[in-house]
Amino acid sequence: MKKNFMITVICVLLIFLVINPALNIDSFFLGVQVWATAILPALFPFLFFTKLLSFFGLPEKIGSVLSPITQKLYRTDGISGYIYTMSILSGYPVGAKLTSDFYELKLIDKGQARRITAYTSTSGPLFIVGTVGVGMFLNQTAGLIILAAHFIGALLNGLLYRNIGYDKTENKKVRTLTIEDMQKINKNILEESMINTIKSIMIIGGYIAIFFMLITLLNNYHLFLPIEFLLSQIFPLLPPNFITSLINGMVEVTRGCLDLSKSITDIKTLIIFGTALISFGGLSVFFQAYTFLKKIEISAKLYLLQKFTHCIISTAIASVLCFFI
Numbered sequence: 001m002k003k004n005f006m007i008t009v010i011c012v013l014l015i016f017l018v019i020n021p022a023l024n025i026d027s028f029f030l031g032v033q034v035w036a037t038a039i040l041p042a043l044f045p046f047l048f049f050t051k052l053l054s055f056f057g058l059p060e061k062i063g064s065v066l067s068p069i070t071q072k073l074y075r076t077d078g079i080s081g082y083i084y085t086m087s088i089l090s091g092y093p094v095g096a097k098l099t100s101d102f103y104e105l106k107l108i109d110k111g112q113a114r115r116i117t118a119y120t121s122t123s124g125p126l127f128i129v130g131t132v133g134v135g136m137f138l139n140q141t142a143g144l145i146i147l148a149a150h151f152i153g154a155l156l157n158g159l160l161y162r163n164i165g166y167d168k169t170e171n172k173k174v175r176t177l178t179i180e181d182m183q184k185i186n187k188n189i190l191e192e193s194m195i196n197t198i199k200s201i202m203i204i205g206g207y208i209a210i211f212f213m214l215i216t217l218l219n220n221y222h223l224f225l226p227i228e229f230l231l232s233q234i235f236p237l238l239p240p241n242f243i244t245s246l247i248n249g250m251v252e253v254t255r256g257c258l259d260l261s262k263s264i265t266d267i268k269t270l271i272i273f274g275t276a277l278i279s280f281g282g283l284s285v286f287f288q289a290y291t292f293l294k295k296i297e298i299s300a301k302l303y304l305l306q307k308f309t310h311c312i313i314s315t316a317i318a319s320v321l322c323f324f325i
Contacts, residue, residue: 016217023220024213031212034254035205042126044201046090050098051193074119074158075166076112083120088151091124092281096289097200103296111165113296118306119158121289123150123278136261137270145321146275153279153314160309204288211252211284219244239263249277252284268322275318280311
């Protein structure tokens with residue numbers, strides 16, 4: 001039944017693509033442009049160098065320092081502190097990718113991985129402050145408030161899931177990565193890091209472009225109307241184009257934030273709803289991250305729940321911070 005439903009949906013989408021190919025090509029190309037100009041230059045270096053650092057053992061060194069804190073707060077090994085640090089520096093989906101990498105290296109177990117994803121799936125400062133705050137909302141302060149709410153919200157979100165998959169008898173660390181392990185992983189660290197990075201960045205770009213196209217297709221044929229009606233009842237004071245922006249953001253966060261900036265000028269409203277969209281991440285980010293997380297067999301429902309609670313907590317923090325501007 002589920003398989004037949006998906007086949008039907010894909011066939012319908014293909015029909016829509018054929019009906020108006022020019023519009024779909026333009027929207028796909030817009031997604032590629034956003035990826036090439038905003039995502040690729042910001043994310044590629046971080047993906048490459050974090051992969052190199054993992055080969056040379058820096059995560060374990062940082063982990064040994066942070067372990068007492070992460071063990072007490074989140075019941076995870078200190079290496080999760082390294083994942084959080086890299087995630088807040090580089091953004092989606094680095095946290096998910098590093099969690100998957102360290103699980104495959106047997107440095108964390110499945111239970112730890114599930115707890116780690118609750119607070120290490122974040123956007124980055126370049127996107128939040130630079131692209132959204134300054135570039136879209138035309139307000140650096142707005143970007144900084146969203147940044148603070150988003151990062152603090154992630155840390156608080158992790159506390160909600162500290163008991164997920166926790167076993168009192170589990171070891172604090174599965175094992176230690178050795179030089180022999182690194183040699184088995186790859187004989188050419190630079191080449192492997194580059195290949196791994198190119199593969200990851202292309203996967204991310206593909207999802208962004210596809211979801212940009214899907215948003216345009218769904219809006220063009222008014223397939224979001226039921227959701228728009230529901231949200232208009234929940235937020236009756238918001239203009240219709242703003243509600244459409246929220247829906248677009250639930251699908252692809254970059255497109256949603258861009259549309260938000262064009263639909264309303266009140267900066268506090270932009271901060272609150274911008275925080276919500278960025279913390280949830282949208283379906284595009286979900287699929288980007290889940291490409292890596294499925295190797296850990298993390299339930300899609302659990303990861304969506306983690307993103308939803310992160311969204312709620314961060315939005316609440318942003319709402320409070322708005323009183324000070």
